[in-house]
Amino acid sequence: MARQVVAAAREIEPGGRKLVEVAGRAIVVFNLAGEFFALANRCPHKAGELCKGKISGFISSPEPGVYEISHEGEVIRCPWHGWEFHIRTGKSWCDPRTMNARAFEVKVEKGAQLVEGPYVAETFPVLVEDDYLVIEL
């Protein structure tokens, strides 16, 4: 099992994203208004890199001529074929039964906890007073 500090929480702005690597896996971490979510960087359709996609919402239409946008800022579209995935869950809009981006849990932990615990961030110093994003595989 790998448990890794992947970023300082303040490094990723709301609406922003960061590509990280955990145990050899490319993972993209998103900040949705202060909440953090992570998806495998590989689109399950044809393997486009999701971190290079555009963030949008889901547009839907309850009847012709009426449009609704939901989940604004919570949808990543693959930079290749444009498949839409809900960042919170990894589920695709068109085929949520079989075509989903793998989602990983992101924990926000205090620097103080990390310094005391058995886990060490290898790539940057951990400050006691800051928050950090941790992904466990």
Next chain:
Amino acid sequence: MTTDVLRPSLDPASNRLCVIDCDVHPKDSIEDMKPYLAKRWIDYLATYGVRSRHGFQNGFLYPKSQPQAARRDAWPPDGGLPASNLKFMQEQLLDFYDIEYGVLNFLSPTGQGAQNSDLSVAMAYASNEAHRDRWTGPDKRLKASIVVPYEDGEASAKEIVRLAGMPDYAQVQLLSRMSELAGKKRYWPIYEAASELGLPVGIHVFGYSGWASTNSGWASYYIEEMAEHCTSCQALLTSLIVEGVFEQFPKLKIVLIEAGFAWLPALGFRLDKLWKTLRSEVPHLKRAPSEYIRDHVYVTTQPMEETEKPEHLLQIMEWIGWDKILFATDYPHWDFDDPRYTLPPTLSRERRRQILSENARQLYGFA
């Protein structure tokens, strides 16, 4: 000492995913062509520009789903347009996928379909010259399609004769949306020159015909334009068959590029049924229409249909012929197909090899 002659080679090189990509779209600019344009045309372009066969000066018929219809990760770091920079194309496509050969198809600016026929001829010439400088000269993996001013059949034939035999060129390039159906006699000099000189004719979808893309006018959505290639390519292929082009030029090979292919067997069924009753209308056809399709028509994979049941796709491919299907990525466009993940996983190793490289190697005569 014994030697196990049956043991497969463990040389990793033998497991290379050999890929010949039959649809790559490099981007040139008018600047790139200028060294090969007479001053008359440089001045003309600066003053009047290119007048395509459609109702507006700039832009696409339908807005694309992504800027420049490109993968969002295909914009080169120098700030240029997608696929305008050879080094970045090498990194992202040719080296990344270890592509043996890439067949280049040029969408614009090439002068193809320009309303000013003399300008079309001059631009096609300049395009073809620039392609050796920019693409096929610097990277020997790249093979260009010959851009021809297709609305002028005789001038096109001259351009084909001028360039055939040079190792830089793999085929002749037409677009699917020409001012008349592809089988009409005005285009026959193109087929004659290409087939005599052993060059396939690649017909890539898109272009500006000046006609609405359906026979009931303009569709509302880009998704309709994308699906319409199936119907318009059925019409142009039917025209090639029933006008007798394949009877007249028995060595002619047509490559339908980016048109999908699931519709092709259905067209064959329909034409064959009709031919049995209407044969006397087109007595110059010596064989059932589907036989011409099978003998003369190649298709590229991208954008391959994704059938609900995988076996349906295999049945379609079987009908078309395992030796007639050519792999293509469509780089740098948004509907790019990744050679690692595109073909049905159940294909045998031999079929996969045919589609990924061997069929194109045979067709284009690549070493």
